[in-house]
Amino acid sequence: MSEVCIETDLLTRQFGNKKALDGFTLRVPRSGIHTIVGSNGAGKSTLFRLLLGIDTPTSGSCHVLGRPSQHLTSKDRAQIGYVNEEHTLPEWMSVSSVMKLQRSFYPQWEQDVFNRTISYFDIDPKQKVSGLSRGERAGFSLSLALAQQPKLLILDEPTLGLDVVAKQSFLESLMLIGTEQDAAIIYCSHQMEEIERLADNLILMEKGRLINNCSPDEFLSKVTAWTVDFDGRAFEPENIPGFLTYKIIEGLHHIVVADQVSDTNFASLLKLMGAKFVQSMPVNLENAVNAYLTRNHNKPVELS
Template identity: 35%
Template sequence: MNAMPQDITPTAAAPLAARGLTHCYEGGNVLCGVDLALEPGSVLGLIGRNGAGKSTLIRAMLGLLQPLSGEARVFGEPALRLSDDAKARLAYVPQQPEALAWLTAQQMLDYVGRFYPRWDAAFAHKTLERWKIQPNKLLAKLSPGERQRVDLIRALASQPELLVLDEPAAALDPVARRELLREVALRAGESGTTVLFSTHIVSDLERVASEIAFLHEGRLLLHCGVDETKERYARLWLPAKTSAAAPAQALGRRRHEDGSLSLVVERDARGQWPEAARLPGARIDALGLEDLFVEIAE
């Protein structure tokens, strides 16, 4: 696969930004020079296959791990040296919440709430009731879905300016997932909360995300508006006799048994498809968001 570089420059105003993040585990690269910035009030869906590096990228951007190289900033501050004020303005829900498991759900919420000046205790109480979670039950005794719901309540009740969710729907049933997405959309729309959430469920992106970023094998392949993807990217199919003229840059390419070639291409600055699209027998096919994800990730 030939990655198409994206010109994403973190700005001072970005609530969350990264420049050149690189990291590896056991000698294998997990992040390869990732640049990413969120604009205030945006809802960015970070999508990629399991093992693409989504959780590592999120942790590096929040200063929860020190990358081998590169820098991340939260509200303009170095992520590895965040002030208490910056920490109070953000909320993070990991993929598998495990902290404070010896407390009950209510005890954990009461304790954590003391650290957030805008804590909404009424919201926390009402949402526990609405999601039918026993407030006096130990977190360790809750099911994975219930534990994740409690952590989501904890994040939302702090009324953050920046909300970061790592696979927030992983342990939720379809009804709970839809409620969560509705709450995220409401927060972003009414309060201007900036949201970053990772997922491999394309339908979740289409419901709430205003922007999308594809992470594949540690590299950010594209970052654009969700609605923009259908106009900006397409599948170019070339018959065998003209496949040698395929453009060198493509997000994904696949050779078929009959010798034909299909690849994901992007419009240029003038809104034109690559010249190969005008070759005899060439065809441009529109791609939905899920089709685009499959074409890039395979």
């Protein structure tokens, strides 16, 4: 059995003149929580459609659980769980009726997992889906997905629009129950506090390309922030290796860069450029990711 659950090779999906995915190559192992982050239009939705076999690639390949995604069988699909931001469920049915219907489709269904997960959300089994709050719908969707015992669980912005209490319940149940299962979890989110709590791996996408795939700690170690006083001299970011972004606060340049050999060498470079004052600053994951995805140039700086 392959050690990866998702494998894409030069995966490309083109719509007219636009490439939603552009030579996207990714390997995801069969365990752990892998978070996907990218700006709007990065290609995340297209990637999920291809993984689920809803769409077909223009070129390249896409394998899920060892099989080409466009040829997934019903048995393969039974091993894939999916929860989207809308938490689409049959409105006219009761919670217990939906659960029984879902259970009939999955031979590996584990009722204890469903009961444990849904207990985080205080949901009445007799209640109709139409009467559930957004947080309850999210919890119900997660309970259904985990109970089917998937080998791959895809969560696409599952906490979007949830209040603090509902979000906490969702994350706790996922961490305590979801991580007990022998499965890979793909978690798409823009919420950095969720990513910091959950992620074993941080996958960054930009304009249909993979630009980072490593642990959050490893990614953060490659990004550094600096406060610099150029004392009125012109600042030329194109001369700074690995430049990501900057802003000026009270006359000081706050610069974020990637992949510097050493802090000492970089500080020396800034001084050669005319800096009168140079100081390294701490940078958190949210600032590092935002700087990387909004950097002020067109050519990507690859984090290796």
